[in-house]
Amino acid sequence: MIRDLWLVGIGTGSPGHVTLEGVQALREAAAILLPRKSGKDDLAHLRHRILEAAGATARVIPFDYPVRDESLPYQARVAAWHDEIAHRWQAALRDAPDGPVALLVWGDPSLYDSTMRIAKRLDPRPRLRVVPGITAIQALTAAHAIPLNTVNGPVTITTGRRLHDGGWPAGADTLVVMLDAECRFSDLEPEGLHIWWGAYLGSEDQILRSGRVEDVAEDIAGTRRAARERHGWIMDTYLLRRLR
Numbered sequence: 125m126i127r128d129l130w131l132v133g134i135g136t137g138s139p140g141h142v143t144l145e146g147v148q149a150l151r152e153a154a155a156i157l158l159p160r161k162s163g164k165d166d167l168a169h170l171r172h173r174i175l176e177a178a179g180a181t182a183r184v185i186p187f188d189y190p191v192r193d194e195s196l197p198y199q200a201r202v203a204a205w206h207d208e209i210a211h212r213w214q215a216a217l218r219d220a221p222d223g224p225v226a227l228l229v230w231g232d233p234s235l236y237d238s239t240m241r242i243a244k245r246l247d248p249r250p251r252l253r254v255v256p257g258i259t260a261i262q263a264l265t266a267a268h269a270i271p272l273n274t275v276n277g278p279v280t281i282t283t284g285r286r287l288h289d290g291g292w293p294a295g296a297d298t299l300v301v302m303l304d305a306e307c308r309f310s311d312l313e314p315e316g317l318h319i320w321w322g323a324y325l326g327s328e329d330q331i332l333r334s335g336r337v338e339d340v341a342e343d344i345a346g347t348r349r350a351a352r353e354r355h356g357w358i359m360d361t362y363l364l365r366r367l368r
């Protein structure tokens with residue numbers, strides 16, 4: 125039975141992104157639930173570096189992510205996947221030592237991350253503690269040294285899929301796009317459109333590009349393709365704004 129579950133935001137690729145509160149939580153946890161290696165070995169390596177740097181001595185308990193059932197419709201597929209992950213956590217933690225269990229969450233647990241939704245499926249429901257982390261958005265704006273919003277302007281955060289399906293959201297001023305494997309910025313009317321793009325943000329492999337979409341779109345798409353091939357995976361985020 126898990127009484128306390130701590131979700132520790134670890135930032136997006138640098139051990140330096142973990143806050144002092146995060147380090148303390150990792151030190152105080154009795155067990156750490158860690159996904160077993162997948163195709164993204166660099167990420168598994170980073171997680172271990174973070175635990176080492178934090179001086180965490182807790183027992184590491186591995187679990188495997190299930191495979192999504194592609195035959196189900198999207199919502200049902202995600203729900204079934206979350207159910208199965210919760211089930212696996214519970215099974216993996218059967219013999220865990222008493223005390224808080226920590227989970228390392230990429231970026232910040234509030235942003236395009238389902239760890240909290242999965243945690244709510246545990247029975248009995250543990251007390252949840254969330255330790256915030258640096259998001260990919262913060263890593264992007266810091267890397268480019270730009271403000272996130274214009275003066276008094278709104279910010280819209282969306283996904284590549286939504287940008288493709290719905291186009292530029294009505295009333296958007298600054299648009300941040302995540303989870304886009306298809307460079308959907310290329311579908312937009314390029315007039316006055318500027319992009320600030322970043323991949324592997326925060327890590328030693330960070331790549332940045334910026335400029336007018338019509339000038340840099342091809343370069344970004346090619347750079348992205350090549351980097352993805354070299355690493356076997358890629359995570360990228362971009363910010364769009366129409367400049368007059």
Ligand SMILES: C[S@@+](CC[C@H](N)C(=O)[O-])C[C@H]1O[C@@H](n2cnc3c(N)ncnc32)[C@H](O)[C@@H]1O
Nearest residue numbers: 136231232235259260302303324325359360361
């Ligand atoms: C499932 S979401 C997780 C977001 C995370 N919780 C956060 O706070 O940034 C994954 C998406 O975050 C973005 N992302 C995460 N890490 C990144 C990185 N190091 N560089 C660029 N984008 C990143 C990408 O858009 C990626 O598709």
